[in-house]
Amino acid sequence: MTPKISRFFAEHRPATPCLVVDLDVVESRYQALHHNLPSARIYYAIKANPAPQILRRLTELGSSFDAASIEEIRMCLAAGATPDRISYGNTVKKVSAIREAHELGIDLFVFDSMEELAKLAEHAPGARVFCRLTVENEGADWPLSRKFGTTTTHARELMLRAATMGLRPYGLSFHVGSQQTSVTAYETAIARASALYRDLQDEGLDLQMLNLGGGFPARYREDVPTIGQFCTAISQALTEHFHNDLPDILVEPGRYMVGEAGVVSSEVVLVSRRGGAPTDPRWVYLDIGRFGGLAETEGEAIRYTFRTPHDESDPDHSPCVLAGPSCDGVDIMYEKARIPLPNSLRDGDRVDILATGAYVSTYCSTGFNGFPPLAEHYI
């Protein structure tokens, strides 16, 4: 929690649940990545948090954007980004969205299948296209590999075809999986992509770009490698595989840019032992849960840190099951791995959930059980 966020809570006492994001943290993340990987252009993955305040701040800093839908493209344009700074990075796009993006001047599209390539050729003729490769997502807490990407063999075929379809085969991309905690994931992926890249150049394609995707982690409970460590590994791998002939490098950070910039403030609704016996598990129900924005607790994959007013004053902590306020049985955040919380925790207490700036605000339902969407404050 930054001093700015603490001050905001103290001065404004906002109603819970709410998300407070410190835009200066987003800015310093952008600068740190830019500094550590100066050869790369940063395409912020909007889906992590599309708040206009974030998009405007990043636009001012010179960032580009990775958009997943026509709506996200419109948000970037509204924030002042020009079409040449926007990549349409979803391999699954509606025809109407492709057409509108093309008309708006977007000139960079991803694909991972012949079927999508055919749509691009028809509805975005002449556009620059890049093919997404499947790579290992080992080391990622939130993998993305099953749904996207194709093999190097098929990508080779598709890129060669793209050139004959009135499109401009421009480069290759991959995504090592979100909340990736292993720097070697990038090295392995760069090795695989670079082999195909050179192969396609030998076939006469004028490739110019390698897109390293996102994946850089936020710190939740455990330490993660620094952005410097990731960038050193990436730079070394790029030099090893491309020597002096480096393509344009794109990175698409989402979680890294905004995750640690945000804190959710919530309230304890109920603390109970439903069997009545002291040996029964202690359940803590918050006013935010899986449907209020904490969707990434699915499978207990993303492990948030919780702060209560009693952390220091009460030395007695015991493990709790943590659940949301809704009437849905799956609305449980942590049950297998219980969360140690102070025994003095009571209903009405505030609980802060750290590093919730990414993949929270937009994951909340629009009114399930009548609960309003998560309030957001950008400071």
Ligand SMILES: *Cc1c(COP(=O)(O)O)cnc(C)c1O
């Ligand atoms: C989600 C996504 C990202 C961002 O991933 P993070 O793990 O949040 O950095 C980047 N690129 C694409 C194509 C994505 O779908």
